[in-house]
C-alpha cells in the first residue's frame with residue numbers, strides 16, 4: 001500500500017487526461033480536489049469519487065482513486081448508498097448544476113435533509129455545458145447568449161445555498177474556479193466535516209458562457225466567520241449576490257444513519273434475496 005503521507009497533489013491524478021475545453025473552470029476543481037487529498041494525506045484505496053453525467057461529471061476518471069461515473073442526476077443517490085453500506089470510505093460526490101439541481105434536484109434536497117456523512121461538490125456554470133448550452137436552474141433570467149433560449153429563459157434561477165439550507169444541509173460553502181487555493185482548503189474542511197457538506201463552486205464554462213470570465217470582478221471572500229444560526233443564514237442566502245466565497249454556514253447535527261444502525265449481515269441479505277426469489281420467481285445468478 002502507498003504511504004499517503006508522502007503523496008503530492010499530482011500523485012492523486014490518474015493517467016486519464018482531461019478533455020475539457022481549455023479555460024474550463026472544472027480544471028480548477030480537479031486541481032483543488034487533488035490538493036485537498038494531498039493535504040489530508042487521503043488513502044486512495046479508501047476514497048471514492050461519484051458523479052452523474054456532464055462535463056463536470058467526468059472528474060472521477062481523472063482522479064487516481066475509486067470512482068463511479070453514474071447516471072445523470074443520480075450521483076447523490078449512489079454516493080449516499082455507498083457511504084451507508086461502507087461508512088469507512090471517504091465519499092465525494094460531484095457534478096454540474098444541470099445534473100444536481102435539474103434532473104437530480106430531488107436527490108439534492110433529500111441528501112441535504114438526510115445528512116449522510118459525505119461531500120457534495122456542485123460545479124455550477126449556470127448552463128448545460130456537455131449538451132451545448134441549454135439553460136439550467138441557475139441560468140440568469142435574462143441570459144440572452146444562446147439561440148436555444150432567445151431573450152433568456154425568463155424564469156428566476158435557483159439560489160442553491162438557500163435551497164440547501166431550507167432542506168437542512170448542515171455545512172454550506174462557496175468557492176470560485178479562479179481561486180483554487182481557497183477551494184482546496186474548503187474541500188479539505190468539507191471532507192473533515194462529520195456530516196453532509198455542500199460546496200457550491202462557481203466554475204466557468206468558457207465555451208457557452210464566455211462572459212463568466214467577468215466573475216473574477218464580482219466574487220468576494222467572506223470576511224466574517226461562518227454563520228451557525230439558520231435564521232441569519234436564511235437572510236444571507238436570500239439576499240446575497242451569490243458570489244460570496246468561503247465557509248458560509250456550519251452547524252453540528254447528528255448525521256444519518258446513527259452509528260448504532262448496523263449494515264445488514266450477509267445472512268440477512270441472503271434471506272432477503274431468498275424471499276425475493278419466492279415472491280417474484282426471479283433468480284439471482
Ligand SMILES: Cc1ncc(C[n+]2csc(CCOP(=O)(O)OP(=O)(O)O)c2C)c(N)n1
Nearest residue numbers: 053054055056072096097098099128129130
Ligand atoms: C437521463 C438523461 N437525460 C439527459 C441527458 C443529457 N445530458 C447529458 S449531460 C447533461 C447536462 C449537463 O450539464 P451540467 O450537469 O450542468 O454539467 P456541465 O456539462 O455544464 O458541466 C444533459 C442534459 C442524459 N445524459 N441523461
Ligand code: SF4
Nearest residue numbers: 021024055129205206
Ligand atoms: S463545454 Fe463548458 S463545461 Fe464543458 S468542458 Fe467546455 S468549457 Fe467546460
